[in-house]
Amino acid sequence: MPSTKIDINLKIWRQENPDAPGSFQQYSLAGLSTDMSFLEMLDVLNEKLTLEGREPVAFDHDCREGICGMCGAVVNGQPHGPEPGTTLCQLHLRHFRDGDHLVIEPFRARAFRIEKDLVVDRSSLDHIIQAGGYVSVNTGGAVEANTIAIPQQIAEQAMDAAACIGCGACVAACPNASAMLFLGAKVSQLALLPQGHPERRLRALSMVGKMDELGFGNCSNERECEAACPKSISIRHIARLNREFIKAALFAE
Amino acid sequence: MTLGQTVRSSVGQKILMAVSGIMLSLFLVVHGIGNSMTFFGSKAFNAYAEKLHSLGFLVPLFELGLLAVFLLHIFLGLTLFLQNNQARPVRYQMEKSSGGRTPGSRTMPYTGVVILIFLVVHLLNFHFTDHSIPISDIVRNVLRQPIYALFYLSALAVVALHISHGFWSLFQSLGINHPKYNATLRSGSLGAALALSAVFMLIPLCTLLIKEFLR
Numbered sequence A: 001m002p003s004t005k006i007d008i009n010l011k012i013w014r015q016e017n018p019d020a021p022g023s024f025q026q027y028s029l030a031g032l033s034t035d036m037s038f039l040e041m042l043d044v045l046n047e048k049l050t051l052e053g054r055e056p057v058a059f060d061h062d063c064r065e066g067i068c069g070m071c072g073a074v075v076n077g078q079p080h081g082p083e084p085g086t087t088l089c090q091l092h093l094r095h096f097r098d099g100d101h102l103v104i105e106p107f108r109a110r111a112f113r114i115e116k117d118l119v120v121d122r123s124s125l126d127h128i129i130q131a132g133g134y135v136s137v138n139t140g141g142a143v144e145a146n147t148i149a150i151p152q153q154i155a156e157q158a159m160d161a162a163a164c165i166g167c168g169a170c171v172a173a174c175p176n177a178s179a180m181l182f183l184g185a186k187v188s189q190l191a192l193l194p195q196g197h198p199e200r201r202l203r204a205l206s207m208v209g210k211m212d213e214l215g216f217g218n219c220s221n222e223r224e225c226e227a228a229c230p231k232s233i234s235i236r237h238i239a240r241l242n243r244e245f246i247k248a249a250l251f252a253e
Numbered sequence B: 001m002t003l004g005q006t007v008r009s010s011v012g013q014k015i016l017m018a019v020s021g022i023m024l025s026l027f028l029v030v031h032g033i034g035n036s037m038t039f040f041g042s043k044a045f046n047a048y049a050e051k052l053h054s055l056g057f058l059v060p061l062f063e064l065g066l067l068a069v070f071l072l073h074i075f076l077g078l079t080l081f082l083q084n085n086q087a088r089p090v091r092y093q094m095e096k097s098s099g100g101r102t103p104g105s106r107t108m109p110y111t112g113v114v115i116l117i118f119l120v121v122h123l124l125n126f127h128f129t130d131h132s133i134p135i136s137d138i139v140r141n142v143l144r145q146p147i148y149a150l151f152y153l154s155a156l157a158v159v160a161l162h163i164s165h166g167f168w169s170l171f172q173s174l175g176i177n178h179p180k181y182n183a184t185l186r187s188g189s190l191g192a193a194l195a196l197s198a199v200f201m202l203i204p205l206c207t208l209l210i211k212e213f214l215r
């Protein structure tokens, strides 16, 4: 597709700091290349704002190739924008039309604090990981990697779950601001593999407990998370988390 | 984790929601089968009602159990609704589905409350009423009034909406999800919800439109 130039009208949430009230500001950008990524469009805007002596829009990003999970904002009501299975940094302007109006908001949830503009503190997801999203490994001589055989299908499932980049779009998309897809991915990944088995019972219970404590909502099976997830993580992993939880809470030794 | 902590956790509440949902759904199926006796005439329907009441003490026992399940389901449903509202104190300026929600899933708490109101009217109509005349006449007298027939039809449409999501949702809550049968589960639960609702809706429709119905 040959690149063309388009104009985009932006309405962006601006907020000075976590306690400031914040409001929407409008900006217009003309002659943007459709080869540009969404974040590059924000770069263009920020350059313009800086030259005008105005405060640039703060937004998170790092790899810009869809693997680190740092970027993310809600574009016209959809986390990471309208393209399925795509992070904001990998979303390109060719998916938009000349003269489009875009409303850009930060991920919103009680458990996520807005630091500034579109930058959101998602460390609550790290706290959930700290509650059990790990395996404990004894020190000593490294074990031969292939001692424990793992069936291909299981390895694939675990890998699908491990694709989660921890961006928090599932929370942002969930009508209840629940983190169940994130939890499902993490619990699933470890529950499927033998290395995760010794701690699987405690893991399911304490990670769910932590999620509740941090003020995330309850899953009501709306399935918005899997539709918004840039890694297309399936709610099948939430079902596995539910099974892990039921087993751990009611049947574990 | 104690049992108390388990049922108060988010996943625990969802499990109770699913289990109470299953019980209510089973009740709805049995109620639907019983009510379909109306299609075989007032005699068959009255005979069925009599048979049911001849079960003696089992009847109030079952009613109390059902009431408890309803109360649990309603209490939990409203608790979850309130908790979920608090989980996003500042809403988005623009909300757009990414493609997961259905009309049923987005309205669960609201359809639930409508069902609750319907239940009160329903019980006043048919349960807490003068039982000196045959049950078929009680039903007929109510549902022949267009206003009541319409009320029942709309309330039952709301039930259909509720279970259109609920019948599938309860499987997911209990961890039943597998690519092998997901498509079957989804269309099967939707089909079952619609078929069951259709049986219920036919009753007010027939009473209103067919002169001899339940005579």
Ligand code: HEM
Pocket (backbone or CB within 6 Å): A218, A219, A220, A221, B014, B017, B018, B019, B021, B022, B024, B025, B028, B073, B074, B077, B078, B080, B081, B108, B109, B110, B111, B112, B113, B115, B116, B162, B163, B165, B166, B167, B169, B170, B171, B173, B174
């Ligand atoms: C015949 C009556 C009813 C039936 C058959 C029924 C069935 C169900 C089922 C199967 C579910 C799915 C459970 C799950 O997601 O695991 C559900 C969810 C729900 N029900 Fe009902 N229900 C009935 C009445 C009510 C009433 C009276 C309320 C009153 C408020 C209510 C409120 C809810 C809510 C809010 C949910 C969603 C909970 C969540 O997913 O967070 N229901 N219902």
Ligand code: SF4
Pocket (backbone or CB within 6 Å): A163, A164, A165, A166, A167, A168, A169, A170, A171, A181, A182, A185, A228, A229, A230, A231, A232, A233
């Ligand atoms: S499950 Fe998907 S949306 Fe949620 S944090 Fe992981 S990658 Fe992001």
Ligand code: FES
Pocket (backbone or CB within 6 Å): A060, A061, A062, A063, A064, A065, A066, A067, A068, A069, A070, A071, A072, A087, A088, A089, A090
């Ligand atoms: S910046 Fe790394 S995923 Fe978008």
